[in-house]
Amino acid sequence: MKHKIIDAKDVVIRFAGDSGDGMQLTGSLFADMSAIYGNELSTFPDYPAEIRAPHGTVSGVSGFQVHIGSQDINTPGDFCDLLVAMNPAALKANAKWCKPTAMILVDEDAFDDAGMKKAGFKTANPFEELHVEDRALIIAQITTLTKESLKDSGLDAKSIAKCKNMFTLGMACYIYSRPLEYIYKYLEKKFSKKHPEMIAPNKKVLNDGFNYAANIQAIPNTYTVAPAKLKKGLYRNMTGNQATAWGLLAASEKSHLPLFCGSYPITPATAILEELAIHKSLGAKTLQAEDEIAGICTAIGASFAGNLAVTTTSGPGLSLKSEAMGLAVMAELPLVVVDVQRGGPSTGLPTKTEQTDLFQALYGRNGECPMVVMASHSPANCFDAAFYASKIALEHMTPVLLLSEGFLGNGSEPWLIPSMSDYPEIKPPFATGVFHDSDRFKPFERDPETLVRKWAVPGMKGYEHRVGGLEKNHDGVLSTDPENHALMVAEREAKVQKIADFIPELKVEGAASGKVLIVGWGGTYGHLFSAYNVLKEDGKEVSFAHFDYIKPLPKNTEAVLSSFEKVIVCELNSGMFVNYLRGIFPGIDFKQFNKVQGQPFLVQELVDAISKEL
Amino acid sequence: MANLTFKDFKSDQEVRWCPGCGDHAVLAALQRALPKVSQALNYEKERYVVVSGIGCSSRLPYYMDTYGFHSIHGRATAISTGIKVANPTLTVWQACGDGDALAIGGNHFIHAIRRNIDINIILFNNQIYGLTKGQYSPTSKLGAITKTSPYGTIEHPFNPGSVVLGAKGTFFARSLDSELKLNEEIMTQAALHDGCSVMEMLTNCVIFNDGTHKAISDPAVRADRTIVLHHGERMIYGKNRDKGLTFDGRQIRSVTIGENGVTEDDILIHDAHSDFIGLHMALADMKDDLPVALGVIRDVKDITYDDGVREQVKDVMRNSRIHCMDDLLRSGSTWEVK
Numbered sequence: 001m002k003h004k005i006i007d008a009k010d011v012v013i014r015f016a017g018d019s020g021d022g023m024q025l026t027g028s029l030f031a032d033m034s035a036i037y038g039n040e041l042s043t044f045p046d047y048p049a050e051i052r053a054p055h056g057t058v059s060g061v062s063g064f065q066v067h068i069g070s071q072d073i074n075t076p077g078d079f080c081d082l083l084v085a086m087n088p089a090a091l092k093a094n095a096k097w098c099k100p101t102a103m104i105l106v107d108e109d110a111f112d113d114a115g116m117k118k119a120g121f122k123t124a125n126p127f128e129e130l131h132v133e134d135r136a137l138i139i140a141q142i143t144t145l146t147k148e149s150l151k152d153s154g155l156d157a158k159s160i161a162k163c164k165n166m167f168t169l170g171m172a173c174y175i176y177s178r179p180l181e182y183i184y185k186y187l188e189k190k191f192s193k194k195h196p197e198m199i200a201p202n203k204k205v206l207n208d209g210f211n212y213a214a215n216i217q218a219i220p221n222t223y224t225v226a227p228a229k230l231k232k233g234l235y236r237n238m239t240g241n242q243a244t245a246w247g248l249l250a251a252s253e254k255s256h257l258p259l260f261c262g263s264y265p266i267t268p269a270t271a272i273l274e275e276l277a278i279h280k281s282l283g284a285k286t287l288q289a290e291d292e293i294a295g296i297c298t299a300i301g302a303s304f305a306g307n308l309a310v311t312t313t314s315g316p317g318l319s320l321k322s323e324a325m326g327l328a329v330m331a332e333l334p335l336v337v338v339d340v341q342r343g344g345p346s347t348g349l350p351t352k353t354e355q356t357d358l359f360q361a362l363y364g365r366n367g368e369c370p371m372v373v374m375a376s377h378s379p380a381n382c383f384d385a386a387f388y389a390s391k392i393a394l395e396h397m398t399p400v401l402l403l404s405e406g407f408l409g410n411g412s413e414p415w416l417i418p419s420m421s422d423y424p425e426i427k428p429p430f431a432t433g434v435f436h437d438s439d440r441f442k443p444f445e446r447d448p449e450t451l452v453r454k455w456a457v458p459g460m461k462g463y464e465h466r467v468g469g470l471e472k473n474h475d476g477v478l479s480t481d482p483e484n485h486a487l488m489v490a491e492r493e494a495k496v497q498k499i500a501d502f503i504p505e506l507k508v509e510g511a512a513s514g515k516v517l518i519v520g521w522g523g524t525y526g527h528l529f530s531a532y533n534v535l536k537e538d539g540k541e542v543s544f545a546h547f548d549y550i551k552p553l554p555k556n557t558e559a560v561l562s563s564f565e566k567v568i569v570c571e572l573n574s575g576m577f578v579n580y581l582r583g584i585f586p587g588i589d590f591k592q593f594n595k596v597q598g599q600p601f602l603v604q605e606l607v608d609a610i611s612k613e614l
Numbered sequence: 615m616a617n618l619t620f621k622d623f624k625s626d627q628e629v630r631w632c633p634g635c636g637d638h639a640v641l642a643a644l645q646r647a648l649p650k651v652s653q654a655l656n657y658e659k660e661r662y663v664v665v666s667g668i669g670c671s672s673r674l675p676y677y678m679d680t681y682g683f684h685s686i687h688g689r690a691t692a693i694s695t696g697i698k699v700a701n702p703t704l705t706v707w708q709a710c711g712d713g714d715a716l717a718i719g720g721n722h723f724i725h726a727i728r729r730n731i732d733i734n735i736i737l738f739n740n741q742i743y744g745l746t747k748g749q750y751s752p753t754s755k756l757g758a759i760t761k762t763s764p765y766g767t768i769e770h771p772f773n774p775g776s777v778v779l780g781a782k783g784t785f786f787a788r789s790l791d792s793e794l795k796l797n798e799e800i801m802t803q804a805a806l807h808d809g810c811s812v813m814e815m816l817t818n819c820v821i822f823n824d825g826t827h828k829a830i831s832d833p834a835v836r837a838d839r840t841i842v843l844h845h846g847e848r849m850i851y852g853k854n855r856d857k858g859l860t861f862d863g864r865q866i867r868s869v870t871i872g873e874n875g876v877t878e879d880d881i882l883i884h885d886a887h888s889d890f891i892g893l894h895m896a897l898a899d900m901k902d903d904l905p906v907a908l909g910v911i912r913d914v915k916d917i918t919y920d921d922g923v924r925e926q927v928k929d930v931m932r933n934s935r936i937h938c939m940d941d942l943l944r945s946g947s948t949w950e951v952k
Contacts, residue, residue, distance in 0.1 A: 036949045185941050236948045246942065253939045260700050262692075280927045281934030285699055287923075290725040294692040297685070301665070301696025304683055305704060309696070417948065420939045451750065456683040458697070458704050461660045466625075466675050468684030469668075477627070478676070580853070 004221045005177070008047040010069030011225055012077030013172060016094045017086030019053050019062040022165040025561055027064025028412075030172060033182040035237045035414045038227025039068040041381075042508075042526065044076030044600065045410045049267070049350045056110075056118035061093040068176075070226040073376075074526035076411065078602040081223075082175060084144070086110060095130040103136040103219070106170060107164065108145035109242040138218045148209040151220035153201040161463035163205045170209020175432055180206060231416055234459075238415045240379035240408035244312075244338055247273035247386025249282050252308050254387075255394050259284040260307040262298035264291055264317060267350040268406040272312040292320035296337065300324060303333040304467065306457030312338040314406075315357050316347065318555050319364070325399055326365045329492065331467040332444065332453050333429065334393040337371075338386070340404040343598040351499035352598030353407035355522055358576040361401045362551060368489045370496040372400040377525035379408050382414040385548065387423060388503075389472035394428040396499055397452050403550075405523035405572075407600050431456040431463055441465050441516075443476040444488075451495035482578045495603055497552045506554040510536065513563035517611055521577050524601055528570060531606035540614055544605050550577070553584070561588050566613055568593060570606060615866040618652045620645040622659055625679040633685050636791030636817030637671050637738060643794050644679070644707070644736070647801035651705075654806065663704050665694045667719060669711035670745045671738035671817070688719025691726045694733045695919075702920045705805065712753040713743050716772050720752075727781040729919035730809040731741040734801070737774055741826045755826075777896030778893055779813045779912065785811035786898060787910040790831050792817060796842060796908065809918045830906045832884035843897065843909035845886040848878060851905055858882070859904070866896050868904055878905060886913040 013030065017023040024045055031043045034307040034484060046063040055059025073547060079099040083090035083335035087110035104127075116126065124163040127133040141319055146164040151159070173180055184203055189196040202452045213219055233433040238246075252259035261284065263273040277286040285307075289295040296311040303309035315319060328335045341357045343349025363375045376385035382404060387401040431454035435441055444453050456463035464477050508517070509532060520528040525546050530542035547553070547562055561567050561581070569578035570593040578592040595601060625646040632880065651657060662680035664674035668687035673910045678816030685693045691718035694708045704747050713909065715723045715737050726733065743749040749762040757766040778786045785807045797815065804811035816827045830839040838880040843857065849859040858881035869876045888894070894912040937941045 017824075032947065036947075038949075038951060230951045232951055233946065234948050234950055236946070246939075249942065250939050258700070262696060262698065279936070279942065281936045283927060283931070285923055285927060287695070287699060289692070290721050293689060294695075294722050294725070295943035296693030297689040298696030299701065300685075301683070301693035301698075302700035304693070305663070305697040305700035307700040309700070321684055324689065327689075331683075393711035417943045420943075457701075458663045459660055459701060461658065464679055465683050466684060468675070468682075469686050470684060530766070533827075595848060 003082060006221050006223050008223045009071060010073060011176065012065060012067045012080040012083070012340045013082045013084070013176070014063055014080040014094055014097055015084045016061055016063040016090035016163070018055055018090070019048055019050065020570060021062070021163065022144050023062050023086070024064050026165045026169050027066055029175065029183055029186060031066045032186070032237055033178055034066070035235065036182050038230065039225055040071065040228040041066060041068045041317070041414060042073050042076045042229070043067070043412045047351050050164070050334060053147070056087055056115055057090055058089045058093045058119060061090045063094060068225050069230050074530045075600070075603060078604050082172065084172065086117045086168070088121060091126055092121070092130065095132045098132055098135055098479045103138055104132060104176070104587045105138040105168070107142035107168070108139045109141050122244060123524070126482060136220050140212070140216070141471040145208070145212060146205055149205045150201050153204070155201055155469065159198070161198045163202060164376035166202050167209035170206040171213040174210045174213035175219060175222050175223055175233060180210065192566070205535050212533070219285065219542060226609065230414070234353045234417045235414045236417055237412050238380050238383070239271070239410060239412040240376065240382040240404055241340065241410070242275050242407070243380055243382035243415070244386045244404060245272045246377070247383040248276065248308070248310055248336065249279055249284060250383070250423060251387050251390030251394075251421065251426060252282065252284065254423055255308055255390070255428060256307065257308040257394070257428070260287070260299060260302035260312065261285070261310045261312065262287045262289050262295040262302065263312045264289050264295045265316045266292070266317045268318070268342055269312045269314045269338065269408045271409065272338060272340070279430045286545060286598065293324060296324040297319040297480070297529075299335055300328050300331070300333060303328070303335050304331070304457070305461070308394060309334065310336045310338065311507065314340050315344045318357060318360055320585070322365050325371060325401075326367065327469050328371050328399040329365070329371060330367050330469050332397045333467070335399040336386070336389050336393050337399060338404060339399045340406060340409040343404045348520055349598040353404065353405045353523065353572065353600060354596065354598060355405060355524070355572040356574065356576070356596065357403065358550070358580070361403055363581065367612050368493065370493045371510055371549070372398055372496055372499060373403065374395070374400060375403040375522035375547070376408055377522060377548060379411045379413045382408060383415070391424070391500070392499055393454070394426050396450065396495065397429065397455060398496060401406070403522055408523040418581040429454050431460065435462050441579055442466060444474045446474070446491065450493055450498055456519055500552040500555045503549050503552070503554060505556045506545050506547065506560050508543050508545050508560055511541070512543070514543055515541045515564065516543070516566045516568060516610065517545040517554040517561065517564035518542060518568055518610060521522055521550060525612070527601040527603055527606060531610060534603065534607050535610060539610070542610065544614070547577070550580070561585060566591055568610055568613055570594070570601065572596065572601070618649040618659055619927055621647060623648050623678055623680065625677050627676045629677050630673065631670060632821055634820040635670070636740065637674070637817070638816070639791045639794060640738065640797065640815050640817060641674060641734065644801060646828055647798045647805070650798070650802050652804040654802070661695055661703065661705050662707065664707045664709065665690050665697065666709040666925055667711070667714040668745070669743075671711045672714060674709035676731065677829055689722060690714065690715055690716070691719055691722035691735065695726055695729070695731050696729055698920050699786040699923055702732070702924055708733055708735045710735065710737060712737065712739045712752045712774070714742060715840050716752045716777065724777065724781045725808050727778055727783045727812065729917040730784055730916050734804045734811045735813065736811060737814045738817045739774060739814050740823055741771070742819050742823035744819045744822050753808035771900055773886050774812070774814045776895065779810070779895045782891065783812055783912065783915050784809040784916050786814070786894070786912045787812070788814040788816065788898070788906075790816050790827065792831065793908065798865050800910060803913065804857055807913055809916055818898045839905055840908050841884070841905040843884045843907055843911060845884055845910065845913070849889045850878070850881055861893060866904060886910050889914065908914065
C-alpha cells in the first residue's frame with residue numbers, strides 16, 4: 001500500500017473515551033493547535049452528566065468533536081473522518097458517527113474480555129458487530145506503548161496511565177500533519193509551577209505517539225489541512241460561555257457601571273459565573289448565591305442600586321427565577337438573564353443541547369409579563385449577544401432574557417478579536433433635574449417616544465421613591481384602579497415592542513423572495529447556514545434568515561417572511577418558534593422541521609428535510 | 615452634617631395597617647431612630663434604602679420617605695444583599711415578617727447571616743400570617759389554633775434568636791412592639807453594628823392573633839416575665855428589681871437577691887461582645903421559669919461580606935495586568951493572522 005499525503009479541505013476528528021480519559025483536554029488541545037496553525041474550526045464537546053460515570057460503560061463515554069478546515073467552518077461536522085476510541089464503550093457509542101471513509105483508531109489494550117463485556121458486545125469482533133469493519137482500522141496497544149515509553153520516567157503507574165491521551169494525540173498529530181510545538185508550550189505552561197517533573201514525560205509520550213504512527217503501516221494516508229484565508233488580525237479561541245461573560249464585561253465598561261452577577265452553579269451555564277469571578281480586575285462582582293432565586297434577587301437588588309446586573313442559569317434555574325423576573329418587569333429595572341439551555345423537562349439531559357426553553361422565556365411568568373428575548377447564534381457571537389442584551393436592558397429599563405445553548409456555551413471557534421472602539425457607548429436613562437417640595441420624582445413617568453422610565457438610584461439626592469411588585473401609577477403610587485392597570489399592562493408591552501426601532505433588521509441570505517425560506521434562531525445558525533450553502537451549491541432556490549431577536553421581532557419580519565412561498569422553521573424543539581410566529585403572522589404558511597434528541601442538527605438531515613419541500 | 619428629624623422619614627402615604635396593630639409602633643421607632651443614626655454616622659437621607667418582602671409588615675417601605683423596594687415574598691434578604699454589595703455606601707434596612715423571613719425566605723435569611731452582610735433586618739414576629747387572614751406561621755406556638763390548624767398545630771416553632779445565633783449571627787436583639795424607647799436604642803445600635811443585624815420585634819396582630827405575646831407583654835407581668843439586657847450591666851429584673859440571672863457554666867438560673875445568701879455581685883453581667891456564643895444562645899432561648907430576654911443579646915465584630923467583596927476587588931485590581939476590556943481581549947493565548 002502506497003502512503004499518500006492528501007490535501008483535505010476539511011476534516012472532522014472525534015475523540016472518545018471514558019469520562020476520566022482526558023478526551024475533552026485532548027480535543028481542546030487539537031483544536032487550539034489547529035487554530036494557531038491557521039485553520040477555521042468548530043468544536044462540540046459531548047459528555048455525560050456524571051463526573052466519573054461507571055468505568056467502561058457506554059453511558060460514561062465522553063466525546064469531543066473538532067472540525068477543522070481551510071475554508072469557512074460553521075459546524076462541528078455531522079460525521080467524522082477519524083474516530084479515536086479509547087475503549088470498547090467509546091467505539092460502541094460513536095461508531096455511528098463515522099463516515100464511510102473514516103479511520104478508526106482504538107486502544108487495543110482496552111479491548112479485553114472485561115472491557116468488551118462492559119460495553120455490551122455480544123461477539124468477539126466489535127467492528128463487525130457495529131458494521132464498521134470496512135473502515136480503516138488502526139489498532140494500537142496504546143496503554144502498553146505508553147507504559148513502554150515512560151518506563152524510565154520515574155512516574156508511578158497511575159500517572160503513566162494518565163498519559164495515554166498524549167500518546168493518542170501524538171498519533172492524531174501525525175495523521176493530520178500537525179506541528180507539536182504548540183502542545184509543548186501548553187505542557188510547559190501547565191506543569192511548570194506545580195509539577196515540572198511532568199513536562200518531559202508528557203512531551204516524550206506525545207513524540208513517541210507521533211513517531212509510532214509514522215512507523216507503523218496501518219495508517220493508509222496522512223492529511224494536510226491548509227490554513228484558511230482568514231481576515232488579518234489577532235485571533236483567539238472562544239467558547240460561548242466565555243464569550244458571554246466577556247460580552248457582559250464589555251457592556252459594563254461601555255456603560256461605566258460596575259457588573260454584578262448573582263448566580264447559582266448549574267450545568268451548562270456555570271462557566272459564565274466562573275469566568276466572571278476571575279475578572280475582578282475589571283470591577284466585576286460575583287455572588288455565588290444560596291439558590292437560583294437568590295441569584296436573580298441579588299441581581300435585582302444590584303440593579304436597583306445602579307449596577308449592570310446579571311444572573312446566569314439553565315432551564316431548571318430559569319423556572320425558579322420566574323417570579324423574580326416578573327418583579328423586574330414590574331419594577332422596570334434593567335437586568336440580563338442568561339439561560340444556557342439544556343435538555344428538559346425537569347433535570348432532563350443536563351449536558352445535552354436543546355432549544356426547549358423558548359416558551360418559558362416568552363411566557364413563563366404570571367400575569368402579562370413581557371420581557372425582551374434574544375438568542376446567541378454561535379460561540380463567538382455570544383460576546384455581541386451579551387453586549388447588546390445589556391445595552392437594551394440598560395437603555396430601555398427592562399429585563400432581557402438572553403438564550404444561549406449548551407452547544408454554544410461549551411463549543412468554541414476562533415474569533416477575530418475586536419477593539420472596544422468598535423462598540424457603542426451604553427447610555428442608561430438616568431434621572432436629571434431638581435425637584436421642589438410639592439414636585440416629586442415620578443418613577444414611572446415615561447419617555448413619550450420609547451415609553452422608557454427614568455432611572456434614579458439610591459444615593460441620588462431628592463429622588464427618593466419606592467418600587468415593587470404591586471401595580472402602581474406613573475407617579476409610583478400603589479393603584480388598583482382598573483383603567484390604570486390596563487394602561488400599565490399595555491405600556492409595558494408597548495415599551496418592549498418599541499425596542500424593534502433599535503435593533504437590526506432581519507438579514508436574508510440569498511434572494512429576497514422566492515420559493516423557500518429556511519428560518520432558524522439561536523445556536524442552530526451554523527448548521528442551517530451550512531445546509532443552505534449545500535442546497536445553494538446544488539442549484540436549489542432557497543434563502544435563509546436567522547433570528548437573533550425573538551421579542552420584539554425585527555421590524556421587517558413580516559415583509560421578509562411573506563416574500564416566500566414556503567417558510568420552513570427549523571429548531572431543536574417540537575415547534576416553539578414556529579408556533580410563536582404562527583400566532584403573530586396567521587396569514588403565512590409555515591412548515592417546520594424539529595429535532596428533540598439533545599443533539600445538534602446534522603447538516604445532512606436538514607438538507608434532506610428542506611429538499612422535500614422544494 | 616445630616617440634620618434630620620423623624621418627619622424627614624415619614625412619607626406622604628397613608629399608613630394602612632389595622633388600628634391597634636403593633637407595626638405602627640415599630641415604624642414610629644424606626645422613624646425616630648434614623649435621625650439619630652444620621653447624626654451619629656453623618657448619613658444623608660438618600661443613603662437609606664428600605665427593603666421588604668410580602669406581608670403586612672412588608673408595607674413599611676411605602677411609609678418611609680427613603681428609597682424603598684417592596685419586593686416579593688421571602689426574597690427581601692436577597693434583594694438587600696444585592697443592594698449592599700452593589701453599593702456598600704448605602705445603608706440598608708429590611709422589614710420582614712415571621713413567614714417571610716423564616717418560612718418562604720428561610721434560606722436567604724440564614725445565608726445573609728452566615729455571610730454577615732451589613733444589612734439591618736427588622737423581623738416582625740406576630741406568630742401568624744396576617745395578610746392572608748390567619749394561618750399559622752413557623753413561629754406559631756405548638757398547638758396554636760388557626761385557620762389552617764383548626765385542631766392545633768403539630769409543628770414546633772422556630773425561635774428566631776436560635777436560628778440567627780445558630781447561623782453564627784453577629785447581632786441579635788429582641789423587643790416588644792410597644793417598647794418605643796428600647797426599640798429606638800436597639801435600632802441605633804444595629805445601625806452602628808458592622809454586619810448583619812437582626813432585630814426581632816414581637817408584634818401583636820389585633821385581628822388574627824391578638825394577645826399572642828400577652829404572657830410576657832401584659833403590663834401586669836412584663837417586669838417579671840422579661841429582662842432587658844444592656845451590655846456591661848448586671849442581669850437584674852423584676853417589678854422590685856430583686857431578681858437576677860446566674861450562670862453556672864451549664865445553665866442559666868433565676869435567683870432572688872437577698873435570698874439564700876445571693877447578693878448583687880452574684881448576678882451575671884451582660885457581655886454582648888463576648889465571643890462565647892453559647893451563653894448568647896442560652897439567653898436568646900430563655901423560657902418557662904426564666905424571663906424572655908429583650909435588648910441587644912449579641913453584638914460582636916467580624917468581617918462583613920460587603921467589605922470582603924470590596925477588598926478582594928481592590929486587591930485583584932491592584933495586582934492584575936488587565937485594566938480594561940482591550941487588555942482582556944488581547945490577554946492569554948492569541949495568534950496573529952497576517
